[in-house]
């Protein structure tokens with residue numbers, strides 16, 4: 001490790017989402033290079049990036065076409081805001097291209113810089129909309145335990161992970177967390193999956209009855225939960241939940257920050273699970289992480305109501321300096337174009353099936369309680385007594401130990417809450433590289449299983 005750089009990291013960097021105390025002891029891993037699905041640390045050691053960074057480097061590392069798109073845009077026109085009706089070509093092109101991708105007819109796109117600011121904007125848009133149509137009591141947003149929707153004050157409140165609330169004076173009023181759709185953890189002894197789904201549906205109906213449908217604006221959810229534990233909805237879950245929302249006029253915010261653009265085997269997670277979204281949030285793979293950019297897809301009925309209400313104010317008073325940043329938009333547009341030209345969605349769907357087949361034997365590994373996944377995303381939930389679904393004592397930090405052992409074996413994976421090892425490689429991964437991933441993952445798991453004995 002470059003000792004000087006590492007020391008400067010310890011002296012000056014404030015690491016997000018990090019065990020700050022542990023970091024003082026361990027110091028940083030400094031990444032220095034990436035190519036395809038591999039990354040290198042500053043010692044020259046090579047790793048397979050099994051997490052696509054943070055679920056985002058869809059086209060992998062070192063993609064020259066994206067570098068070119070950014071450089072050309074910086075040279076011709078590096079920045080211009082979309083405020084006050086000004087526009088720029090990349091934002092217009094990206095919005096038009098996205099309109100062809102998303103399953104929301106006539107959608108318009110509000111750009112941002114991150115999934116968090118986009119979900120925050122979702123809440124603001126929904127408030128604006130209901131105020132505009134004369135239903136100002138509709139303020140409450142339904143989310144779910146273990147959900148991850150971001151870290152601004154409002155989106156951290158939507159997030160259902162205790163560590164994201166503690167010391168931040170969160171969650172807040174008007175945000176209601178329903179049971180996580182995590183049958184493996186939340187299912188009661190003797191309860192079948194179908195009974196669990198029914199309980200989730202009944203809970204939703206009870207909450208609506210208790211709070212009053214006219215006070216609930218929307219539900220936000222990922223089609224499958226990513227950072228909250230790679231939780232796949234149990235069979236029939238969305239068929240039970242979505243009609244209840246529709247019956248009471250509760251909008252559905254589809255958080256596709258992880259699922260969008262091929263991750264689950266279809267363009268969007270909502271298509272994999274057959275859910276009709278009202279609005280949609282996209283980020284991460286939108287630019288394959290080459291530029292920070294997010295997008296909120298807004299349907300015409302909401303846009304028209306917002307437009308009319310904003311007319312009375314004189315302007316729609318929301319926007320970031322970098323909403324529709326031309327460089328970010330140019331990169332995202334080229335990224336989607338490359339996905340189209342190269343058939344990345346179809347490739348990801350094929351590789352997704354192969355990944356799930358190759359991972360399947362690990363369901364019987366002595367450390368694995370539950371193996372779950374679809375497409376190019378998977379989670380291995382560790383258990384001390386798999387047959388009894390008995391979790392490890394969190395103090396043992398088993399997830400972190402397995403992730404560290406995988407790193408030693410040359411594979412980047414991530415330990416997420418609940419001792420879940422998350423797998424989410426770049427969409428361009430091929431069969432040979434999937435074999436490498438599964439081999440290294442097995443080495444990491446075996447390593448920890450052996451030292452545990």
Ligand SMILES: Cc1ncc(COP(=O)(O)O)c(C=O)c1O
Pocket residue numbers: 054113114115116117119148149150151222226227255256257258283284
């Ligand atoms: C589903 C989901 N929504 C929102 C976010 C927040 O995105 P960002 O970290 O870009 O703010 C994330 C980040 O991982 C996410 O997974």
